[in-house]
Each structure stands twice: as structure tokens, then as C-alpha cells.
Amino acid sequence: MSTATHIEALLKARIGLDADAIGSGAVERAVRERSHAVQAADTQAYWNLLHGTAGEFQALIEAVVVPETWFFRHxxxxxxxxxxxxxxxxxxxxxxxxxxxxxxxxxxxxxxxxxxxxxxxxxxxxxxxxxxxxxxxxxxxxxxxxxxxxxxxxxxxxxxxxxxxxxxxxxxxxxxxxxxxxxxxxxxxxxxxxxxxxxxxxxxxxxxxxxxxxxxxxxxxxxxxxxxxxxxxxxxxxxxxxxxxxxxxxxxxxxxxxxxxxxxxxxxxxAIAHPPQGARMAAPPRLPRSPVPARPVVRPAPAPGTPAATVMPGHAHASELARIAGMADRGELEAAGAACQALLDRIGTDAGAAGAWCMQGVLHDAAGRTAQAHAAYRKALYLDPAHQESLYHLAALLDTEGDHDGAMRLRQRAQRHTRKHHG
The missing domain is CATH 3.40.50.150 (Vaccinia Virus protein VP39)
Structure with missing residues (x-):
């Protein structure tokens, strides 16, 4: 096992970080950055310093963990x-x-x-x-x-x-x-x-x-x-x-x-993980009228690191997707799914169709229709292979079904797109 692999294993044991989820290159870059900072001759020398220098492991964490967040992100x-x-x-x-x-x-x-x-x-x-x-x-x-x-x-x-x-x-x-x-x-x-x-x-x-x-x-x-x-x-x-x-x-x-x-x-x-077929989900608690701001455009939540420009649709179908998401947000899953399908029937493979297929996948997923969700996410990825929301959603489904290798490959695709965008 190489020294770099030992460092990845240490990060996994201490903070749960799966290097494959963010890409081994991210850990390698952090190790290079810290090695240069402490003037370590090579990776083995840095490994020795990592265990013998107070505070160095925390410094490595700071180099690996790059925050990607903003106000009212969700x-x-x-x-x-x-x-x-x-x-x-x-x-x-x-x-x-x-x-x-x-x-x-x-x-x-x-x-x-x-x-x-x-x-x-x-x-x-x-x-x-x-x-x-x-x-x-x-x-x-x-x-x-x-x-x-x-x-x-x-x-x-x-x-x-x-x-x-x-x-x-x-x-x-x-x-x-x-x-x-x-x-x-x-x-x-x-x-x-x-x-x-x-x-x-x-x-x-x-x-x-x-x-x-x-x-x-x-x-x-x-x-x-x-x-x-x-x-x-x-x-x-x-x-x-x-x-x-x-x-x-x-x-x-x-x-x-x-x-x-x-x-x-x-x-x-x-019984919860596998409810009887046809069982209905209990209605959510009644929500009072409260002085919250007007509801904004609702869309599938962005994946970690997704640039803002990729999650704020500027195509002609954004308003229709917002209307569909508003229906789903009110618990009208079947109506939202039907409206989304009608939109997809109309736009086919037009610009923005990947976002609509992702929305349909989210709706299928929320209703427990796993096979249909699979198909919708894959259609989105056929139209846009770098569509991050679909990559992460489909990876989650594969994880649930035990296909951890397939899920990992999808997450790596999403991370490669993020790194390419950020240079």
C-alpha cells in the first residue's frame, strides 16, 4: 500500500471521508500543498510529520475540505x-x-x-x-x-x-x-x-x-x-x-x-422501508399561514459544488418547471408528474429537457417508483452527460440497490465536472 493510500485511509478512519467520492486527486493536491508548507521532502516524509507534528492532521483537513455554500442554498x-x-x-x-x-x-x-x-x-x-x-x-x-x-x-x-x-x-x-x-x-x-x-x-x-x-x-x-x-x-x-x-x-x-x-x-x-403496495403516505402536518416571503422558483436541490449558473435555468421551460415544482411542493405528486410528462411530450429533446427529465425522476423517486426514476435520470444523462443533479440522484438509487461501484462511478463523473468548471 502506497503512502498516499495510507493517508487516504487515515482520512477515512478519522473523518469518514471517502477519497473516491471527491476524487483521489483532491487528496493528492492537499498533501502536496501541506508537504510544501512544512517543507517535507516527499510523501513519506510528510506521512512521518503528519503523525509527529501537533496540529498537522487538522491542517490537512483544512486543505482537503473546501467549503462550497451560499445563503438560502436550499x-x-x-x-x-x-x-x-x-x-x-x-x-x-x-x-x-x-x-x-x-x-x-x-x-x-x-x-x-x-x-x-x-x-x-x-x-x-x-x-x-x-x-x-x-x-x-x-x-x-x-x-x-x-x-x-x-x-x-x-x-x-x-x-x-x-x-x-x-x-x-x-x-x-x-x-x-x-x-x-x-x-x-x-x-x-x-x-x-x-x-x-x-x-x-x-x-x-x-x-x-x-x-x-x-x-x-x-x-x-x-x-x-x-x-x-x-x-x-x-x-x-x-x-x-x-x-x-x-x-x-x-x-x-x-x-x-x-x-x-x-x-x-x-x-x-x-415495514417502513418496504410498505405494502398501494399504501398511502400519511399527510404532512398542517402548516399554518405565516409571514414567510413569497415562494421562489423551486427546483431539484443542487448537488454539492454545483455552480449557480447550472441550477438556475435560463431556458424557455423554467417557468413551467417552477409551476410543476410548486405543485409537488404542495404534495400534488400525481398531478405534478402528469404535468411534467406533458411538458416532456411537448419539448422532446429540446434545450432544457435534461432538467425536465431530472424533475420527473425526482417525482417518481418521491412516489416510490424506483424503476421509473431510474429511467428518467438516465434519459436526463443521455441528453446531458454532465447533469449533476441526475448523477447524484441516480448514484443514490444505485447505492440503495447495492451497486456501490456504479454509484461511485457516477459521483466521480459529477466531481470531474465540478473540478473542470472550477479549473
């Missing part, structure tokens, strides 16, 4: 969270809601959560957010609360006018929002993560599990379930939904939010 999930939180807060007039965000990176997600809850009418005194990340560098940037234009990639940007002050260096976050968030360093692979904390009403862990190997994914889901209250909600990324379903977590029935709850104590995991 807007549909955040707006749903705001409505759920308002319902829970107004039903219980005393208890403060607890929210967990991990990995929180440079703070965009937990601060977006805070803004979404404030916009939903939840008083600041009624909620607190714990934000966890393995990167000390990212946490330091989050504590500064100052952001450049790259942190505001998706519209609408009305929240920026309400919660930021423009300055020569960028945008400074309102101290009222920063006060809602407690920033902590931690590692999801650690089974004792936040062991002394009570469970949370809402947990956000989006687009992290896809970087873990299968055994670490299962252990991570168990940790996330432990950190979620019995009646709480766990939000994950679109390519991770199948991982939760396979371990008995239950989707709440709001498509495109990828929110899950724990099973009823009376239900067995097998």
Missing part, C-alpha cells in the same frame, strides 16, 4: 422549516426550539436558518441554533459574519436588504442573526458527537453523507437520528434521501424538501 427546505417551526413554537408557548446545522461550513446555512425562522414569525427568544463543523478555519470565518458577493448566488435577495449592511469589504451580518447561532467544532464520524446535548427539534445535514463510505453513512445516520427528537425532523440532501429510507426513517411528504421523521414506535423498520 430555499424550499428552509421555507418548510420556517413553517414547521412556527407551528411548533405557537403550539407550545414556553419551550425554545433547538436546531442543529452540520456541517455548517462558513456559516451560510445556520444563518440562513435563523433568517428563515425570523421571517416565519418565530421570536428570537424562542429558538437557538447549534452549528457544527470539523474545520476551525471555516468556523473562524463564520464568527466574523462578513461575506462577499459569492455568498449570494441565488435569488431573490430580499433577505440581504433586511439582515446585512453593505460595506467596502462586502456585507456584514446583522448581530441579531449572529446571536441566534452557537458555533462548535465537531466531527459527525465521532459517535459521541454532542453527547451531552439534548436532542434537537430540527436537524440539517445536507450533502455530507454522500462523501462517506457505506459503513460510515449508516453510522452517521444513526448519530443524526440520536440527535433528532422523537417528533423532530431531519433534513438531508436529495442524493441522500434513499440512505435514510433504507434505515427506517420516514419522509414527511413534502417533495423537494427531503425532510424525514423517525418511525412510529409501532412500525417495524422493514
Amino acid at each position: 430555499r424550499e427546505a428552509l421555507l418548510a422549516l420556517g413553517r414547521f417551526a412556527a407551528e411548533r413554537a405557537f403550539a407550545d408557548g414556553t419551550r425554545a426550539l433547538r436546531v442543529l446545522s452540520l456541517p455548517c461550513s462558513t456559516g451560510e446555512e445556520p444563518y440562513s436558518i435563523a433568517m428563515a425562522l425570523l421571517d416565519a414569525g418565530v421570536p428570537a427568544a424562542r429558538f437557538c441554533i447549534d452549528a457544527v463543523d470539523i474545520s476551525a478555519r471555516a468556523l473562524a470565518r463564520a464568527r466574523q459574519g462578513e461575506y462577499g458577493a459569492n455568498a449570494f448566488r441565488s435569488g431573490p435577495l430580499d433577505f440581504r436588504d433586511r439582515y446585512f449592511t453593505a460595506g467596502p469589504a462586502g456585507y456584514a451580518l446583522d448581530p441579531r442573526v449572529r446571536a441566534q447561532v452557537r458555533l462548535l467544532q465537531g466531527n459527525l464520524v465521532d459517535p459521541d458527537l454532542l453527547a451531552g446535548e439534548p436532542p434537537y427539534d430540527f436537524v440539517f445535514c445536507r450533502n455530507l453523507l454522500i462523501y462517506f463510505a457505506a459503513p460510515d453513512q449508516r453510522r452517521a445516520v444513526q448519530t443524526l437520528a440520536r440527535l433528532t427528537m422523537a417528533d423532530g425532523l431531519l433534513f438531508v440532501g436529495p442524493a441522500e434521501a434513499s440512505l435514510l429510507s433504507a434505515q427506517g426513517m420516514v419522509p414527511v411528504g413534502l417533495p423537494l424538501t427531503f425532510a424525514f421523521r423517525k418511525p412510529s414506535p409501532r412500525a417495524t423498520p422493514a
Whole structure:
């Protein structure tokens, strides 16, 4: 086994990182960067320093983990969270809601959560957010609360006018929002993560599990379930939904939010993972009318690292896809699927058809029609071989079916596209 392979194995054991998921080249570049910084003659010399120099392993983590995030990146999930939180807060007039965000990176997600809850009418005194990340560098940037234009990639940007002050260096976050968030360093692979904390009403862990190997994914889901209250909600990324379903977590029935709850104590995991044919999903909790901003264009959530330009459709079918996504967001899965199929019948292989086929795949996936979801994602990839959302969705389906090698190849394709785009 080469020294480089030993380093990859060490990263996998310590932080759960599957080098194949991000591409071995990313680890190699990080090792070269750190070797140069500590003046190591070669990889073997760096391996010796890695074990003998205090703080060097954390420095390697900082070099490997490159944050890719922005404010309101997962807007549909955040707006749903705001409505759920308002319902829970107004039903219980005393208890403060607890929210967990991990990995929180440079703070965009937990601060977006805070803004979404404030916009939903939840008083600041009624909620607190714990934000966890393995990167000390990212946490330091989050504590500064100052952001450049790259942190505001998706519209609408009305929240920026309400919660930021423009300055020569960028945008400074309102101290009222920063006060809602407690920033902590931690590692999801650690089974004792936040062991002394009570469970949370809402947990956000989006687009992290896809970087873990299968055994670490299962252990991570168990940790996330432990950190979620019995009646709480766990939000994950679109390519991770199948991982939760396979371990008995239950989707709440709001498509495109990828929110899950724990099973009823009376239900067995097998019955949840494989419900009887024709069984209907329980209706989601009633959502109150709350003062949230107008619903934006909803689309399949972007894969990690996806450039903003690739997830904000500029083609002629964007408004139709937004209308279909709005139907799905209201739980009208069959109607949304029919409308999406009608659109596909009309546009065929026209520009933008890959996005429509991906949307159809998401709708099939949400309704439990695995074979149809497979076919839709593959059609999207036939039209656009670099369509990242479809690559990640299809990889998740293959993982669920045990084809881990096939899933890995799809994720590597997505990562190659990301690296090519970023140069």
C-alpha cells in the first residue's frame, strides 16, 4: 500500500471521508500543498510529520475540505422549516426550539436558518441554533459574519436588504442573526458527537453523507437520528434521501424538501422501508399561514459544488418547471408528474429537457417508483452527460440497490465536472 493510500485511509478512519467520492486527486493536491508548507521532502516524509507534528492532521483537513455554500442554498427546505417551526413554537408557548446545522461550513446555512425562522414569525427568544463543523478555519470565518458577493448566488435577495449592511469589504451580518447561532467544532464520524446535548427539534445535514463510505453513512445516520427528537425532523440532501429510507426513517411528504421523521414506535423498520403496495403516505402536518416571503422558483436541490449558473435555468421551460415544482411542493405528486410528462411530450429533446427529465425522476423517486426514476435520470444523462443533479440522484438509487461501484462511478463523473468548471 502506497503512502498516499495510507493517508487516504487515515482520512477515512478519522473523518469518514471517502477519497473516491471527491476524487483521489483532491487528496493528492492537499498533501502536496501541506508537504510544501512544512517543507517535507516527499510523501513519506510528510506521512512521518503528519503523525509527529501537533496540529498537522487538522491542517490537512483544512486543505482537503473546501467549503462550497451560499445563503438560502436550499430555499424550499428552509421555507418548510420556517413553517414547521412556527407551528411548533405557537403550539407550545414556553419551550425554545433547538436546531442543529452540520456541517455548517462558513456559516451560510445556520444563518440562513435563523433568517428563515425570523421571517416565519418565530421570536428570537424562542429558538437557538447549534452549528457544527470539523474545520476551525471555516468556523473562524463564520464568527466574523462578513461575506462577499459569492455568498449570494441565488435569488431573490430580499433577505440581504433586511439582515446585512453593505460595506467596502462586502456585507456584514446583522448581530441579531449572529446571536441566534452557537458555533462548535465537531466531527459527525465521532459517535459521541454532542453527547451531552439534548436532542434537537430540527436537524440539517445536507450533502455530507454522500462523501462517506457505506459503513460510515449508516453510522452517521444513526448519530443524526440520536440527535433528532422523537417528533423532530431531519433534513438531508436529495442524493441522500434513499440512505435514510433504507434505515427506517420516514419522509414527511413534502417533495423537494427531503425532510424525514423517525418511525412510529409501532412500525417495524422493514415495514417502513418496504410498505405494502398501494399504501398511502400519511399527510404532512398542517402548516399554518405565516409571514414567510413569497415562494421562489423551486427546483431539484443542487448537488454539492454545483455552480449557480447550472441550477438556475435560463431556458424557455423554467417557468413551467417552477409551476410543476410548486405543485409537488404542495404534495400534488400525481398531478405534478402528469404535468411534467406533458411538458416532456411537448419539448422532446429540446434545450432544457435534461432538467425536465431530472424533475420527473425526482417525482417518481418521491412516489416510490424506483424503476421509473431510474429511467428518467438516465434519459436526463443521455441528453446531458454532465447533469449533476441526475448523477447524484441516480448514484443514490444505485447505492440503495447495492451497486456501490456504479454509484461511485457516477459521483466521480459529477466531481470531474465540478473540478473542470472550477479549473
